Amino acid sequence: xxxxxxxxAHDWNTVQRDIQAVxxxxxxxxxxxTRRTLDDFKALIxxxxxxxxxxxxxxxxxxxxxxxGKTIQLxxxxxxxxxxxxxxxxxxxxxxxKIVRKTLTDAEIGREADALKQLGxxxxxxxxxxxxQTVGVPYLRNxxxxxxxxxxxxxxxxxxxxxxxxxxxxxxxxxxxLVYQETYHQxxxxxxxxxxxxxxxxxxxxxxxxxxxAGVHKMGLGALLGLExxxxxxxxxxxxxxxxxxxxxxxxxxxxxxRLRPIDLLQNDTITSKSxxxxxxxxxxxxxxxAYRLFNEEVELSLSTRETPRFRDHVLKxxxxxxxxxSKTNPGGYAVEPQSLEQFAISDERSPAEMVDVxxxxxxxxxxxxxxxxxxxx
Amino acid sequence: xxxxxxxxxxxxxxxxLFTGTGKFGSAQLMEDALLASGxxxxxxxxxxxxxxxxxxxxLSYLAHPQFNLLPNTSGVRxxxxxVFAAQMAxxxxxxxxxxLEIHPDPKYLLPDPIETxxxxxxxxxxxxxxxxxxxxxxxxxxxxxxxxxxxxxxLGAPIGTNKGLRTIxxxxxxxxxxRVPVVVDAGLGAPSHAAAAxxxxxxxxxxxxxxxxxxxxxxxxxxFKLAVEAGxxxxxxxxxxxxxxxxASSPLTAFLDEL
Numbered sequence: 001x002x003x004x005x006x007x008x009a010h011d012w013n014t015v016q017r018d019i020q021a022v023x024x025x026x027x028x029x030x031x032x033x034t035r036r037t038l039d040d041f042k043a044l045i046x047x048x049x050x051x052x053x054x055x056x057x058x059x060x061x062x063x064x065x066x067x068x069g070k071t072i073q074l075x076x077x078x079x080x081x082x083x084x085x086x087x088x089x090x091x092x093x094x095x096x097x098k099i100v101r102k103t104l105t106d107a108e109i110g111r112e113a114d115a116l117k118q119l120g121x122x123x124x125x126x127x128x129x130x131x132x133q134t135v136g137v138p139y140l141r142n143x144x145x146x147x148x149x150x151x152x153x154x155x156x157x158x159x160x161x162x163x164x165x166x167x168x169x170x171x172x173x174x175x176x177x178l179v180y181q182e183t184y185h186q187x188x189x190x191x192x193x194x195x196x197x198x199x200x201x202x203x204x205x206x207x208x209x210x211x212x213x214a215g216v217h218k219m220g221l222g223a224l225l226g227l228e229x230x231x232x233x234x235x236x237x238x239x240x241x242x243x244x245x246x247x248x249x250x251x252x253x254x255x256x257x258x259r260l261r262p263i264d265l266l267q268n269d270t271i272t273s274k275s276x277x278x279x280x281x282x283x284x285x286x287x288x289x290x291a292y293r294l295f296n297e298e299v300e301l302s303l304s305t306r307e308t309p310r311f312r313d314h315v316l317k318x319x320x321x322x323x324x325x326x327s328k329t330n331p332g333g334y335a336v337e338p339q340s341l342e343q344f345a346i347s348d349e350r351s352p353a354e355m356v357d358v359x360x361x362x363x364x365x366x367x368x369x370x371x372x373x374x375x376x377x378x
Numbered sequence: 379x380x381x382x383x384x385x386x387x388x389x390x391x392x393x394x395l396f397t398g399t400g401k402f403g404s405a406q407l408m409e410d411a412l413l414a415s416g417x418x419x420x421x422x423x424x425x426x427x428x429x430x431x432x433x434x435x436x437l438s439y440l441a442h443p444q445f446n447l448l449p450n451t452s453g454v455r456x457x458x459x460x461v462f463a464a465q466m467a468x469x470x471x472x473x474x475x476x477x478l479e480i481h482p483d484p485k486y487l488l489p490d491p492i493e494t495x496x497x498x499x500x501x502x503x504x505x506x507x508x509x510x511x512x513x514x515x516x517x518x519x520x521x522x523x524x525x526x527x528x529x530x531x532x533l534g535a536p537i538g539t540n541k542g543l544r545t546i547x548x549x550x551x552x553x554x555x556x557r558v559p560v561v562v563d564a565g566l567g568a569p570s571h572a573a574a575a576x577x578x579x580x581x582x583x584x585x586x587x588x589x590x591x592x593x594x595x596x597x598x599x600x601x602f603k604l605a606v607e608a609g610x611x612x613x614x615x616x617x618x619x620x621x622x623x624x625x626a627s628s629p630l631t632a633f634l635d636e637l
Contacts, residue, residue, distance in 0.1 A: 065591050067538055069401020122428075152428075218484075245485065250455055252484040298485045363403045372425045374466040375453040 006243035007205060007236075012185055015042070016232040022046035031055060036295050041238045044291035045231050053287055060290035060319040063297050072359050073300075073322035073367045074352065075123040075155065076116050079331045080104050080143055082343065084129025086196030088182075090224065090260055092343050093129040095196065099341045102331045103134050109143055113150050115334035119326060119352045122369040123153035125178070127329075127343075130159035130198060137165045141172055148173040148378070153371040155218075159197065160207040166214035173378050175371060178220035179207045180258065183227045184236035192227055208240065212248030217376065219244070219251055220302065225288075226260035226279045234288055238295060245296075254300035254322070255292055257285060261306050261344040282311055286318060293319035305346040312348055313358055325355035381614055382607055384581050386559050387475075387507045387528040389446075391418045394576065395606045396448070396561060397599075398586025399436065400426070407595050409439040415599035421448040421477050421584065424463055429470035437471075448509065450477035455490075457497035464501055476501060477531070478510040487537045491518050495525065502526040511563055514545035516552045523558050530556060531584065533564035534575065538587045540567025543574055553579045569598075569605030576609025577617060 019042050027049045030040035043049060044056065081103035084093045092099065104112065116124060126143060128135045135158070144154055155176035156169070166177065183189050186201050193199045211219050221240055223233035241253055259280055264271050280288075285307075292301060303312060303320045305327045312323065328334050329343040350358075359366045383392050396419040402408035412420060420440060427436055440447065449467035454460045457480065464476050478501065480494050481487040494510050495518065501508045507528045512518055514532040522530055532552055535541035542565060543549065553560050559581035566572050572583045585602050592598035 065401075066540065066587065069587070069590055070403035071401060152425075250482045250484070360404065365402060365404050367426070369428060370425055371453065372427075372429065372463075372466075374429070374463050375425055375451070375459060377459045377462040 006239060007184075010236065010239055012232060012236075015235050016229055018042055019046050019231045019235065022048045024048050024051065027052050030294075031059070038235070038239055038242055038295075041291060041295040042235055044294055045234055045288060049291070050283065050287060053283065053290070056290040056294065057286065057318050060293040061317055063293055064317075064319045064321065067297055068300075068321045069365075070363055071365045071367045072316060072320070073123070073370050074121065074355070075125055075153070075322060075324055076119070076121045076352070077125045077127050077157075077304075077324060077327050077329065078109075078112055078116060078147075079127045079329060079333060079343070080109065080139075081128040081131065081135045082331050082341075083131035083134050084196075085132070086130050086198040087194050088198065089192045089194075090227070092264055092341060102337065102340060103131075103139075104331050104336065106142070106146060108332060108336045109146050111335045112332065113147055117150060119334075120356075120368055121352070122151055123155065123371070124151045125155040125157055125176075125324075127156075128158045130196060132159070132197075137161065137168065140169060144169060144172045144174055148373065152369045152373065155220075157220075160204055161210070163210040163214045166211055166216060170214060170216060173373055173376075174216075175376070176218040176220065176254075177211050177216050178222075178254075178256065179204070179211070180220075180222040180224060180256065181205060181237070181240070182224045184223065184233055184240075185228045188228045208244050209247070212244060212251055216251055218254060218300075220254040220256055222256035222258055224258050224260060225285075230280045230284065230288070234291075238292070241296065241299065252300070254302050256302045256304065257288065258304065259285065259306055261347070264341060264345070285311075286315060289315060289319045305348040306344070308347045309350060313362075316359065316362060316364065323355065323359075325350065325352045382610060384559060386509075386581075391446075391582070392416070392444075393418050393603070393606070394582040394610055395572070395603055396421065396563075396582055396584040397589065398584065399423070399440070400586055401590035402595060403590075405436055405439045408436075408590070409442075411589055411595035411599040412440070412445065413442065414596045414603070415589070416603045418444050418446055419448050419582075420445045421450045421586075422471070423450055423452045424467050424470075425453045427470070429466060446475070447471055447473055448475050448477050449473065450479050450511075452479045452481070452487075454480055455482035455493075456480065457493040457500065460493070460497040461500050461504070464497075464506060465504070468506070474505055475507045476509065478508050481511075489513060489533075491515060494518075495521055498522055498527050499525040509561065514548035514552060516548060516555055519552050519556055519560075523556065527558060529559040529561050529581070531561045531563040534562050534571065535565025535567075537564040539565050540588055541565050542567055542571040543578075546574075546578070549575070549578060549580070569601045572602055573605040573609035573612075576606055577612050579613055582606075 026043040030043040082093045083101045157178040300321045302322045330340040356366045393416040397417040451460045451463045509529045511531045519530045535544040561582045562575040562580045563584040
């Protein structure tokens with residue numbers, strides 16, 4: 001199947017209409033099936049399914065325990081740079097935001113890594129903006145080389161790359177790549193990404209296929225919840241996953257649920273906060289998490305510190321398999337420059353140690369290490 | 379001889395219940411459950427232990443003389459990766475025993491028979507005691523036996539599914555043909571499944587999810603222990619064969635003897 005065939009098979013407006021028109025009977029059929037299809041997923045994310053939230057949660061809890069046990073994996077983001085040539089309307093790293101730009105040096109990467117190791121982390125997620133001159137592939141390769149001896153699992157969330165570039169970084173020890181489409185609605189995508197390489201919708205949409213062809217061990221998908229109708233965007237995310245699982249059957253997949261958070265903007269030397277219309281309620285997000293689990297029993301589901309402590313504590317048992325904790329979203333945030341401007345404001349500021357305590361109290365085992373570089377013959 | 383013991387590669391195990399270490403709610407619960415199960419062979423995923431740290435948290439809970447560690451290669455996708463990982467495991471955990479797992483499909487974790495055979499052959503030459511996780515494929519079992527594996531570990535159902543002996547027809551052939559011990563691995567969701575595998579004549583079973591994810595792993599571990607013992611006793615005592623029809627009290631052919 002060519003890359004976009006799966007995408008062209010679904011029309012946004014039709015999907016949106018279908019989801020709104022789902023009947024309770026269709027929801028019940030989806031709940032009753034043991035192998036669920038994309039049509040069942042549509043039913044489970046529909047407004048009609050909100051009345052079935054409790055049975056969905058019960059089932060999601062059981063299926064998650066069967067597959068993943070009573071465990072929660074822990075990881076931390078390591079922001080390497082906030083330099084960015086893109087304009088994204090929702091991001092504090094956007095080119096038009098006049099913040100101080102920073103890219104970590106080798107020594108600074110080392111200090112941040114030490115701080116994360118002290119906290120207990122063995123899985124690190126490298127994050128940058130998109131600035132190919134300063135944080136291009138040579139910079140990323142160097143960062144992976146520096147970090148690879150210290151961390152069992154290295155993930156990356158940076159600009160989309162070409163297949164040979166991914167192959168090169170995987171050979172250096174890169175295990176996982178996260179690349180979110182942000183929104184699958186082409187017009188809305190253009191409005192929110194007016195400038196920079198990121199404005200190319202098709203190149204971004206094709207990124208997971210390039211990753212699959214490069215043989216990446218794990219990739220993470222997601223839509224930025226709050227840019228468009230979350231139900232329709234989530235259907236496209238599920239359809240994307242469905243396509244990728246068949247095409248790249250040796251790759252593991254994860255889904256994230258980034259809900260838009262307030263950002264700080266610096267204009268004329270004053271910091272103002274920009275909020276977004278809350279398009280997705282807590283109830284909606286629980287429904288979405290359970291729907292993904294019922295649709296795909298094997299996919300990993302990840303929840304970041306964008307969410308509040310109360311929400312995270314409750315959904316920990318409902319289908320989520322990995323959490324970040326104590327995250328800093330500014331380059332140097334752990335040790336080098338703790339006070340610099342963040343990419344977005346986190347909601348759960350508890351330390352990893354506090355989070356471990358919360359996980360244990362719920363009868364779950366926190367897992368710091370779930371990969372070993374020797375498994376990839378590195 | 380204690381009929382509950384089983385011999386693999388010249389080593390005797392006092393329990394025919396082998397166990398895994400994943401999915402438990404805490405390391406303490408894992409330790410308690412494994413002790414209660416009576417198991418003497420415990421498989422450990424290389425990806426979960428810190429091989430650079432002798433004080434690794436999980437390993438400290440497994441530091442009992444009766445637990446023999448069986449490192450596994452879960453996560454590798456090729457024979458080459460498996461051989462490399464096996465050598466690291468041997469060095470880190472100081473054992474040449476290996477549960478060879480090559481499942482390039484991370485969704486259903488189904489084993490790759492081609493890569494597994496390749497890796498098994500090489501690992502045997504390198505001096506490993508190899509126990510490969512495989513499909514319930516009788517021909518593959520004979521091929522693995524020929525390259526010198528210490529036992530075969532065919533699956534009862536896809537791993538972690540708790541579905542029981544879905545491959546029973548093939549397991550029967552494997553048990554009949556095999557000259558190495560047969561350990562039914564994966565998919566055993568209830569003590570009755572484990573008992574059924576033992577009644578068939580399996581030499582041992584390996585159980586993880588059903589114990590780890592139950593509400594009370596310690597009691598479930600005991601339940602599996604008893605089921606494995608019961609199944610083995612029944613096998614040795616020779617089960618009465620189920621009969622296709624009722625036995626008539628007035629046989630239709632008895633007149634032939636009366637002449």
